[in-house]
Amino acid sequence: MFLAGTETSTLTIQWAMPLLLSHPKAMHELRQEIDDNVGHNRLINDFDLSELLYLRCVINETLRLYPPVPLLLPHFSSQNSIVVRNNVPKGTILLVNAWAMHRDPKLWDEHEPDKFNLERFQTIQLEKESYKFVSFGIGRRACPGAVPTSYLVALKILGGLLSCLHVAFQPWWGAYDAIHDISHSLPCGFSMVSYG
Numbered sequence: 001m002f003l004a005g006t007e008t009s010t011l012t013i014q015w016a017m018p019l020l021l022s023h024p025k026a027m028h029e030l031r032q033e034i035d036d037n038v039g040h041n042r043l044i045n046d047f048d049l050s051e052l053l054y055l056r057c058v059i060n061e062t063l064r065l066y067p068p069v070p071l072l073l074p075h076f077s078s079q080n081s082i083v084v085r086n087n088v089p090k091g092t093i094l095l096v097n098a099w100a101m102h103r104d105p106k107l108w109d110e111h112e113p114d115k116f117n118l119e120r121f122q123t124i125q126l127e128k129e130s131y132k133f134v135s136f137g138i139g140r141r142a143c144p145g146a147v148p149t150s151y152l153v154a155l156k157i158l159g160g161l162l163s164c165l166h167v168a169f170q171p172w173w174g175a176y177d178a179i180h181d182i183s184h185s186l187p188c189g190f191s192m193v194s195y196g
C-alpha cells in the first residue's frame with residue numbers, strides 16, 4: 001500500500017515537471033491559474049483543487065503519456081471469459097498495455113498521439129471515454145487510491161510544489177525561462193537534468 005501510493009505519485013510528478021519545462025506555454029497557463037485562484041500568500045489547499053482545472057489536465061495528460069504502471073498489474077482469469085471478442089481461457093495471466101492504449105492513434109489524436117496536448121482533457125468526457133484512459137486500471141481490481149486519494153495527492157503535490165516555488169522564488173521565475181532555453185531541444189526525459 002505504501003509503495004503503491006508513493007512511487008506512483010512521485011513518478012507522476014517527476015514526469016509532469018519536465019513536461020511543463022519543455023512546454024512553457026502550458027507552464028505559463030498553469031502559473032496563471034494558480035495566481036488567479038490561490039494568489040501568492042499561501043500554499044494550495046484541498047479546497048482549491050476543484051477550481052484548478054488546468055492543473056487537472058496537466059496531471060491527466062502526464063498520466064496518459066507516462067502511466068506509472070504501464071502494464072497495470074497482471075490479472076489472472078478464474079473462469080473462461082470473453083474480453084473484447086477474445087476468448088480468455090480459465091487460468092490465463094492477462095497483461096494490459098496501458099502505455100500502448102494511451103498512445104493509440106485510433107483512440108487519441110490520429111496524427112500526434114505522442115504529443116503533450118492538454119486540450120485533449122479539456123474536451124474529453126471521461127465518464128463516457130474512461131475505457132481509453134486506464135492509468136488506474138478499471139473494474140473491481142482498479143486502484144483503490146484512484147479516487148480521490150492518489151489523484152488528489154498527485155494534484156496536491158504538484159500544485160503545492162508550484163505554489164511553493166511561486167511564493168519562495170517569485171523574483172526568480174525568469175530562471176524557468178532560462179531552464180527552458182537550455183532544455184527545450186532535449187528529449188523530455190533529459191530536461192530534468194538541466195533543471196537539477
Ligand code: HEM
Pocket residue numbers: 001004005006008009012067068069072073074134135136137138140141142143144145146149150151153154
Ligand atoms: C498516480 C497515482 C497512482 C497510480 C497511477 C496508480 C495505479 C495503479 C494501477 C494501474 C493499479 C493496478 C490496477 C489494475 O491492474 O487493474 C493499482 C493498484 C493498486 N493501487 Fe494504485 N496507483 C496510484 C496511487 C495509489 C495510492 C495513493 C494508493 C494507496 C493509498 C494505491 C494503492 C493501490 C493498491 C492497494 C492496489 C492493488 C489493488 C488490487 O489489487 O485490488 N495506489 N494502482
